[in-house]
Structure formats: structure tokens, C-alpha cells
Amino acid sequence: MTHDDRAVVLASGGMDSATAAYEAQSRGYDDLYLLHTSYGQNTEQREYDCARALADHVDAADFCHVETSHLQQIGGSSLTDDDMSVAEADTDSEEIPSSYVPFRNANLLSMAVSYAETNDCAAVFIGAHSEDFSGYPDCRPAFFEAFQRVIDVGTKPETNVELTAPFVEWSKTDIAKRGLELGVPYDETWSCYRSDEPACGTCDACAFRLEAFQRLGERDPIEYEERPEYAG
Numbered sequence: 001m002t003h004d005d006r007a008v009v010l011a012s013g014g015m016d017s018a019t020a021a022y023e024a025q026s027r028g029y030d031d032l033y034l035l036h037t038s039y040g041q042n043t044e045q046r047e048y049d050c051a052r053a054l055a056d057h058v059d060a061a062d063f064c065h066v067e068t069s070h071l072q073q074i075g076g077s078s079l080t081d082d083d084m085s086v087a088e089a090d091t092d093s094e095e096i097p098s099s100y101v102p103f104r105n106a107n108l109l110s111m112a113v114s115y116a117e118t119n120d121c122a123a124v125f126i127g128a129h130s131e132d133f134s135g136y137p138d139c140r141p142a143f144f145e146a147f148q149r150v151i152d153v154g155t156k157p158e159t160n161v162e163l164t165a166p167f168v169e170w171s172k173t174d175i176a177k178r179g180l181e182l183g184v185p186y187d188e189t190w191s192c193y194r195s196d197e198p199a200c201g202t203c204d205a206c207a208f209r210l211e212a213f214q215r216l217g218e219r220d221p222i223e224y225e226e227r228p229e230y231a232g
Contacts, residue, residue, distance in 0.1 A: 002160045006031045006061070006121040008112045011054055013047030015189040015209060016127030016167065018054050019179040024125045026182060031061040033119055035112050038071025039101070040066070041079045046196040064115055068107060073164040077101040086145050097135050097204055099193055105138035106147070109163070116161045129167040129175055132209055141168050141190060147180050174210040180218065187221035198223040 214231035
């Protein structure tokens, strides 16, 4: 039997997924099941630590950590391949960046749906947003709509899991604003693609994050090697 107050949250350790967890709670999902994956990314230990901290902050019903080393073995991303460099930030580019992990979200969502079905959860939350889908094919609204059909077809008849991407049409700034309203502990989230400590400040992930806080007139609480001005 599906429990309407249970939801799985894909918890990357970053600010988007942390905000998604708090957003899920604000929508009445009191029992959160956090799924975190380590796939050989450059900052996997820091991301794990942040996801684990998030589970404590939201008093998660469960925290599931899965190692998905096949994504590193397959390669094709600067996040997992030592022979590929993480590019400098280019927030205006519409090209698919080197940090794209081929079809990662399909892999992660498949595990999240398995986790949700096993625990009778009513929803799976993912923190993808509009600035993601400008560069990442598996963050587009059409992808999530198609994946919902996969869920409906590929689970038990009595299973009813809603794939929820609450920020899919939002900017990073919108997410940061909502997170500050909800009291998300952004000091225990990590976005940098390059380094565990301090954040580099110059990769795409750092740039979008810093820009969001700068636009809101807030100081990002994590440490950076440098803090360029990104907000125009």
C-alpha cells in the first residue's frame, strides 16, 4: 500500500537536492527516504558527507548509499574520467558540457523508483532545474515526462509513484531563494565539480551557485578558493 506521506529524494549532497528535500517536507511528505550514489565523481567523499548531514537535518526515515562504479568505468565525463579536465565556467553556453555523465539520471531514477516501490513511497523527488536542462539532456522536462511513463508501465499495478521535479522550470536563484525561506542548511551542501575543500569558484557548478547567492544579496556560506562576481 502506498503511503502518501513517504517520498524518496535523490540526495546528491548539493544545494538543489537539499532544497528538494525541504520542499518535499513542506508538501506533506514527512517520511523521507534519501538515496545517495557515489559514482567515482571527483568530490564523492564531500558529497557523501553532505548527503549524510542532510539526512540528519530532515530526520530521514532511511538513508541509502549506493556505489555505482559502472558510471566511472563507462566514463565520458570530466566528473569521472581523469583524462578529461573540468572546464572553466561558461554560464551562457548552450553546449552540452564535459561534466555531463551520459544518461546518469536514468540510472539514478531507476534506483530511486526501486527504492520507492520497496518502501511504498508515493513520490520520487529530484532537484533538476532549468539551468541544468539547458545543457544536460536528462534534465529536460520531456525526459521526466517520459520517465514517468516508464514508472507507470514498469512497476506493480498497485504501485503509484509520482516523479516530482519541483524546480524544473526554476532558475538557481529561484531555488536558493526558496531554500533560504525553508531554512536549508546550505553550509552543509557542496556543488563544486573539482575540489573537496575549498570549492574552486570557477567551474560551472560553482558559478551558477555563486551567481544565485549574489543575485539575492546573500553570501554563500561555504569556502571558496576564489569568489568571482558572476551576477550582472
